[in-house]
Amino acid sequence: MRSITDHIVNPVNDQLKIEVIDEPGSGGANHLYEVTGYCGQSGHEGVLIEFQNGPINEAGINGLTQEVLLAIVADRLRCFQAGPFACKANACALTKIEEAQHWLQQRTLERMRRGVEGTHTV
Template identity: 60%
Template structure:
């Protein structure tokens, strides 16, 4: 178990805990993260009134063998990009959000380029390097 704290900078982020709860897989990355320290009962968008944690489960194992069993980094980045685009379209637009969005879009681009290369080599969805 590891605790991440690089997000801590203000009162809301100081309260949010991020815990890595599994062991790294074959590629060296973890697959299960828990974010806690909040109460969904006070969130108008919540469908679980008593939730006090969010579980993020990433794909674990090659798709050809394990099937699709979790989310991807690309999917998570797409969610963050969507939120930043929404802020940029409204009253919260600012240079910092624009810069963050640019870098998230760039990260997504490079992850997609990696996938395209793996698809061309015929190794996407496998543990072949």
Template identity: 45%
Template sequence: MSNQHRILVGHQVNPANDTLTVAVLDRPGRGGACHAYQVSGANMARHPFMRQAVREFAGSDLSDAQVDAAFAQASDGDTSSLILFQDGPIAEAGVNGVTHEVLLAILIDRLEGFQAGPYACEANSKALEHIKYAQQRLLERTRQRMARGMEGTHKV
């Protein structure tokens, strides 16, 4: 693996996205796509879920500063998220990463939540429609590959 990582910028549009760095960690595999991405720039210790988890593990009477310190110590200061995609046919490599369909399912769930709450809007509705369409096309492709006996191989 090279020390030179490719940085993605297509997500940058506002201060939150501008703060997040997406690095491609590996080179394209046999199928032409990369499999390892790192997202950094978020202070995960400030996320309510992480604060709750640290307090449940270390003690509910901790101050925010103590939670930050405990999280930093537990994570060795690394607040990045690693996203590993499936690399290789499952029959050979086992399930060793996430799939596009998994990430799309997460996005669908989040957008459906926004649409059911106070942030419902036309932009979210259209994004949800297109993400569902993308997921259906990928599922359709997989079903076709399964029917042809090609799923789980490097054959087209």
């Protein structure tokens, strides 16, 4: 297991622990992360985040994508910007997340044009 600490900046994030649970896959990325250190309003303690493992055409849909998590974070920031917590920092963060979404979509479109989306082909 490997710990991630990039999020630690305030007393809330100091208490949240992120662990990488699995070994990197063939593409070099990990697929299973666990966040602990809290008990949510639902009563659940922590969360497992499981990413897609393998190309969809070969492995089927078996996890989340970066795009899904970015869409959730973008939605939250848009809501903050529409409410009493609007600020320049949120606007800048939202812009960068939208930029990341754009580049991931461009990567997918390029792979689709080449006919390799959903496969291990580079």
